[in-house]
Amino acid sequence: MPVTTVDLGKRSYSIQVRTNCATKLTAAIGKSCRTDRLFVFYDANLFALHGAEIRKALKARRRELQELVVPSGEKAKSPGVLKKIYGFLLDQKISRDDFILVCGGGVTSDLVGYAAATTLRGIRWGVVPTTLLAMVDAAIGGKTGINHKTGKNLVGAFHQPAFVHCDTRYLHTLPPREFVAGLGEVAKYGGLIGPKMIALTQKYLSSADPHADQPLVRLIHASAAYKAEIVSRDEREGSLRMRLNFGHTFGHAIERATGYGRLRHGEAVVLGLLAAIELSSLVNPRTAKKLRDYREMVISLIRQVKRVEIDEKAVLDAISLDKKRSAAQLKFVLLQGTGKPYFADNINMSQMRKSLRAMLACYKVHGGTDAPYSGRKRA
Numbered sequence: 001m002p003v004t005t006v007d008l009g010k011r012s013y014s015i016q017v018r019t020n021c022a023t024k025l026t027a028a029i030g031k032s033c034r035t036d037r038l039f040v041f042y043d044a045n046l047f048a049l050h051g052a053e054i055r056k057a058l059k060a061r062r063r064e065l066q067e068l069v070v071p072s073g074e075k076a077k078s079p080g081v082l083k084k085i086y087g088f089l090l091d092q093k094i095s096r097d098d099f100i101l102v103c104g105g106g107v108t109s110d111l112v113g114y115a116a117a118t119t120l121r122g123i124r125w126g127v128v129p130t131t132l133l134a135m136v137d138a139a140i141g142g143k144t145g146i147n148h149k150t151g152k153n154l155v156g157a158f159h160q161p162a163f164v165h166c167d168t169r170y171l172h173t174l175p176p177r178e179f180v181a182g183l184g185e186v187a188k189y190g191g192l193i194g195p196k197m198i199a200l201t202q203k204y205l206s207s208a209d210p211h212a213d214q215p216l217v218r219l220i221h222a223s224a225a226y227k228a229e230i231v232s233r234d235e236r237e238g239s240l241r242m243r244l245n246f247g248h249t250f251g252h253a254i255e256r257a258t259g260y261g262r263l264r265h266g267e268a269v270v271l272g273l274l275a276a277i278e279l280s281s282l283v284n285p286r287t288a289k290k291l292r293d294y295r296e297m298v299i300s301l302i303r304q305v306k307r308v309e310i311d312e313k314a315v316l317d318a319i320s321l322d323k324k325r326s327a328a329q330l331k332f333v334l335l336q337g338t339g340k341p342y343f344a345d346n347i348n349m350s351q352m353r354k355s356l357r358a359m360l361a362c363y364k365v366h367g368g369t370d371a372p373y374s375g376r377k378r379a
């Protein structure tokens with residue numbers, strides 16, 4: 001059964017990964033919802049595509065729905081939109097027995113999850129992640145929050161959901177670039193988990209139909225299970241959970257250096273993964289051979305990452321800015337081999353520059369040479 005558990009004692013919850021399975025969703029809501037009404041939030045793009053069918057499934061239990069469609073896009077993770085959500089919840093006199101359901105990508109679950117965490121000091125909530133990135137990452141682990149003008153995700157709270165319900169049918173409408181972004185996080189798990197996950201991802205990447213449900217279910221389940229295990233052991237990111245930042249020190253710096261929004265977060269992660277692989281090989285040349293197949297897989301994703309100008313110095317400056325903000329953030333997650341991550345906090349500027357340069361050279365040659373993963377059958 002494609003179900004995995006985040007094991008947090010009384011706050012444990014399950015992550016379901018299925019296809020066309022509205023009945024399991026309504027059952028999960030039935031278990032969690034103590035009142036006869038349900039607060040439902042939808043990402044605007046998702047609502048236009050799937051709102052009617054989700055609403056129909058939710059109404060089947062004759063529960064009163066209080067619905068709000070929230071704007072799509074990173075800008076929605078703002079104090080302004082949050083204020084509107086508070087207004088909506090409090091005007092409807094939400095109580096602590098009520099339940100909030102969030103349907104959308106990582107933006108919507110971060111934003112509405114934070115509203116759930118802070119309204120009346122915490123309302124229980126469940127998530128229907130509808131992007132690949134949210135299914136394998138953002139919806140799991142209870143990190144919620146909004147952006148501040150000084151940086152991303154700087155205002156937030158830990159608030160674990162009561163369930164995560166992934167249904168691959170929503171991915172059929174996901175734009176190709178969003179698919180690549182989600183695959184960036186999946187490829188991250190390949191480095192962390194090791195050969196089995198890499199083989200599963202390679203198999204998926206070489207398949208003719210990227211929307212085939214069963215391969216997607218397997219890929220999402222394997223990714224979600226790994227994150228669930230890490231969160232179960234280190235909910236508050238004391239140390240272990242920080243390994244999920246593999247590829248992200250470079251990735252975040254690339255996002256900042258290119259101007260937020262030019263690359264999707266997951267696309268920047270793909271580039272960050274290659275830079276981290278190069279750095280791992282530089283620090284310990286014997287790992288280069290062990291990482292060869294994994295490196296090839298990441299390059300196959302780079303072919304689908306949109307080509308944008310990336311200034312080497314701007315990326316290094318962004319990493320230094322991170323360093324000033326928190327020494328902990330500059331612990332690089334590197335690999336001794338696939339499935340063998342470790343933390344390295346003694347990386348110097350010359351090593352960073354060399355590995356970044358190697359990645360940028362590869363991106364220049366391969367970046368954007370393949371169409372992003374699309375619904376079309378590939379030859």
Ligand SMILES: NC(=O)c1ccc[n+]([C@@H]2O[C@H](COP(=O)([O-])OP(=O)(O)OC[C@H]3O[C@@H](n4cnc5c(N)ncnc54)[C@H](O)[C@@H]3O)[C@@H](O)[C@H]2O)c1
Pocket residue numbers: 043044045046049072073074077104105106107108110130131132133134137138139140141142143144152153170171173174175178181265
């Ligand atoms: N909380 C965490 O642990 C965590 C982890 C990783 C990322 N994040 C956050 O997640 C966000 C990125 O999430 P994302 O990549 O899901 O982006 P997103 O939520 O912006 O969604 C991407 C796009 O897809 C659209 N969309 C959503 N579902 C769709 C569907 N089924 N069909 C068609 N279009 C659909 C959205 O409207 C949006 O335009 C960032 O803000 C990031 O900070 C959080």
Ligand SMILES: [Zn+2]
Pocket residue numbers: 137185248265269
């Ligand atoms: Zn990420």
